[in-house]
Amino acid sequence: MSATETAINKQETQVPLADAVFQRILDAIYDGRLPPGSIINEVSMAQEFGVSRGPVREAVRRLQGIQLVTREPYIKARVMSLSAESALELFQMRMALEGMACNLATQRMPDDEIDALLNEMEQDRQQRVSGARQPRVFDFHERIVRACGNQRIIAALCGDLYHLLRIYRRHSGTVLERKDDAYAEHWQIVRAIKSRDSGLAESLMRSHIERAANHLVRHLPDTVRPT
Template identity: 30%
Template sequence: MTAAKGDRRPDLAEDRFPSSDATQDAPDSALAEDEAADSGRDASTVAYLKIRKDILAGRAAPGSYLNQVHIARELAISRGPLREALRRLEKEGLVVSEKNRRSRVAELSASDAEQLYALRCVNERLAIELSVPLLTGDDLRDMAEALATMHATDKSDEDAWEAAHERFHELAFIRAPSRIYGVVQELREHAGRYIRLLHVERAHAFALVEHEQLLTACQEADAVRAAQIVTSHLARTAFGVLTIIDPLYEPASLRQLMRRVMGGDPVASVRVS
């Protein structure tokens, strides 16, 4: 009897539970759904990074509309992941969505520039104070090389100059704690849209003097002096940008911040040689 019952158990199992093929179908289906979700997220990330890069590099002009059909076709993705990417960019303030579901690149504005540079002043001042005491000999040599490249680069080659410029600052902040460093880098990326306005104005020569001063402060491990130079440089740049965007705009918040951190009002324009 026991043996007979034992022989029947597989039959009972088949009656009560799905067949072995069916049990395999369920996890396979769930796995397929997970893979599809991951694929959608990956596609959204690809779109986000591509559009973000185009906006920050100036290839997507401020105020221009983003052709979602064209972008989806170019990246070979569906509209769902693309809309998710645009929502992320909207949260960053880089894209504006309209009621008709059209999206456009956010305009450059004096208010946005003021807020951005106020944040940069606070965060970059902290980052440089923490980084300078920890800079290595290799860091300082690489900074000097980046500055030499900036000097040697033809003013008409904006990309080469900017690459060396970014490398210089990356090295100056590199020993700051990772979270602070990450915030600094993100703010610098966003500022790129505004910096291009000054490049048109040929402000390289004056900027080089300030970078030479910053390198000297770093070489002397003078974190306080380095912080003052960074803050002054950012303030000068901010006022130059604001003058170009809206000459009548009064950056009260930025002036108040400068008075607190520098004990006085910074020069309100960028002098171009």
């Protein structure tokens, strides 16, 4: 039995099989093994994961539902292609919702939670500087959103839509200069949160997302497909 099949079988004891397959395909999209525009071959995936086509088909349908996979009649499913128009719409939505989330988080985050966030950011910085492989992904934006306490905003940004947002955010930070700038902007936002300046924190978050959007749109043609 392959390592992938072993991992899938291990997950199967903890979560439904289709959910385990869904996560495996998500990971392949995140790390670039399934790049934008690539074909989703359900038969080969079922063989790779050591499962029947049913769980793969169900996982692909779910990916279609959150717009990570597209399928036209009589055409095989493909990983969605990144378009400037779609990216801009998503980032405009983020500006509004995450700006308000940051405002609310500034008012509601306990001091010890803010200190914990600062410590995690410093650990993340040290790992980046050292080049050490990170055992987990530190998601600054998710932490701020979940700290806002507004369940509708959390559901909108941390539910299934989160996966699509993460794909675009990943591409917005692929250029080193933007990574460095984004990291500095994160620190400015947290300093505003720590000083309990909710208006400044919201403004900084909105500006941060707007810069990321402008950067991404500049680097995306109308549609990005593999060569």
